[in-house]
Amino acid sequence: MADRDGTDVFDALDLTEYEETALSNLLRLGRTTAPNLAEATGIPKARIYGVLDALADQGFVKVIPGRPKEYQSRAPAEIVDRAKENRRQAYESAAKELEAGREAFLAEFGPQFDSATEDVRPAEELFHVVDVGEPSESETRRLYHEAEREVRVLTKSWEYLDSVAPALADALDRGLGVRVLFLHPDRLSGENRRIQAGIVDRLHEEFPGVDFRFATGTLPWRGTLTDPPTDAGGRGDEPGGEAIFLVEEPDVPNHMRQAAITENESFVAGLKRFFDLVWEHESVPSRGE
Known part of the structure; x- marks a missing residue:
């Protein structure tokens, strides 16, 4: 923002x-x-x-x-x-x-x-890359628009919500489930903590259909995955989904970074598995916990 x-x-x-x-x-x-x-x-x-x-x-x-x-x-x-x-x-x-x-x-x-x-x-291409910023945000919006079942977001403070808000609204209007894992504010800098608090307040006001929690551990990657396979091995009857993500590199400025995009079912299934484990075992529902 x-x-x-x-x-x-x-x-x-x-x-x-x-x-x-x-x-x-x-x-x-x-x-x-x-x-x-x-x-x-x-x-x-x-x-x-x-x-x-x-x-x-x-x-x-x-x-x-x-x-x-x-x-x-x-x-x-x-x-x-x-x-x-x-x-x-x-x-x-x-x-x-x-x-x-x-x-x-x-x-x-x-x-x-x-x-x-x-x-x-x-062999099937595992992933391709785009620059972080408008190129990665454009790809993220595309994932929201093309998703058919669900959207999952892993983020520190979701500071780019403004960029994806219309696509998020479209996903919710189509009845998709949207889950967001924020990094717990105790692990954020003062500025990111302030941004996150504003984003959370906005979700309550504008996007009450979004379900979110706060990860208490570290988040080695952040990004968006849509329509992940329904079984852990990535071999369900439904399509295997897609993801855009970047690994956490605190010392590298965003303008020098690239995000990876993958449609590999096994890879997306692995990202889903990580998300589910954090959601179920290493997250809390409130910023104050």
């Missing part, structure tokens, strides 16, 4: 440096001419009209006819809504283009792939 400020939205608008400078200044200055904006921002006068036209094309800026023309930013709420709509339209356009080429792509490369792999049957 990192602190955010108003300028963070600019990172999601996909603007050039000049476009971001022009828009942020228009929001502060109000209605003005291109030369005046160039003077205020340092954007070259030879570039300012192209920058403003690009912002207008994206729906972020209004052009007021006159001699000279003037420019005014849309209201902040309109800018956010327009950016969301732009992304939606771009996604739909890309999806249609991909779907239109699907059959030709499969017809050309499907037989070649099958032929190339026909005589080669490598």
Whole structure:
């Protein structure tokens, strides 16, 4: 739950440096001419009209006819809504283009792939990795959305709840069981203890369907597993589930770490077994115990 400020939205608008400078200044200055904006921002006068036209094309800026023309930013709420709509339209356009080429792509490369792999049957890949941060959080959200029976989370304080909250709500709305094992606050730093307390209060208020406990021992790994096999050997009738996890490395900063993703039934079964043992024998239901 990192602190955010108003300028963070600019990172999601996909603007050039000049476009971001022009828009942020228009929001502060109000209605003005291109030369005046160039003077205020340092954007070259030879570039300012192209920058403003690009912002207008994206729906972020209004052009007021006159001699000279003037420019005014849309209201902040309109800018956010327009950016969301732009992304939606771009996604739909890309999806249609991909779907239109699907059959030709499969017809050309499907037989070649099958032929190339026909005589080669490598051992099942145990896991692949993604960077910690948005890539791992995106994969975690996918697991929530694709889960069919249950979600289990092993975490210190669940500081990334904001990132997965909509996916968590979706899982609960679909009737999935959700269990969370927090690290006991006695084992946390003061800052993580404060974050965890806020997350727990939020679960009570917003997600009362989540069942959680506090692990009294160490947690050598943390992550999310979904739909684990129903028997310990990973050979149940139901699919074997999936997991994303990382081992605890206190001295390695998050930006240098990677999370592992696995669909290996035996591996997921082992993670489930560890979770169950801690849940049943090394955890308490209250932070105060």
